Amino acid sequence: CLDSSPKNENSVINYSPSCRSEPVRPSFIFRTQFLELSGLDLLLEALDRLSGRGCSRIADALLQLTCVSCVRAVMNSSAGIHFIVDNEGYVRKLSQALDTSNTMVKKQVFELLAALSMFSSEGHRLALDALDHYKSVKTQQYRFSVIMNELQSTDNVPYMVTLLSVINALIFSADDLRQRDKMRKEFIGTFN
Structure with a gap:
């Protein structure tokens, strides 16, 4: 599903092993x-290609997880998270990875959205905006x-915890009490 031919030197296949083989703190x-x-x-392009097509191959699911883990590694650095915040389209592309049946990928994407929400x-x-x-x-x-x-359809407790964490992060990161209340009511309205 990804072009790993030699002619495409900047393919995600060439980057993702580097991300994995680097020390924990690149x-x-x-x-x-x-x-x-x-x-x-x-x-993010690889995630977009892999998402939404119901990756049935184990290799595709593992590649999705690797890509999200690499995005997490980028966001764990000050330069990386600032880079993402300064480039609005990246967060939208990241949210597209939610269009998968892979719960682990969705869990990690929700965690990244929560972290981003709490960052600034x-x-x-x-x-x-991404949502x-x-x-x-x-x-x-x-x-x-x-x-x-996702919250209503899962029985995976760690995933539920992540979803509740996202809800809390989105609500508590709002600038003022009125916005928090409005967002809380929006969540309640979505649930009903």
């Missing part, structure tokens, strides 16, 4: 080069439908 130089060489673009008011805005975008692309009625539908 060097500043590695992270900077990764971002400058469009590594994040390729990871701009990160919070981008997380909400709005996902709602539009998937023609859902509410922007929080994806969260609430």
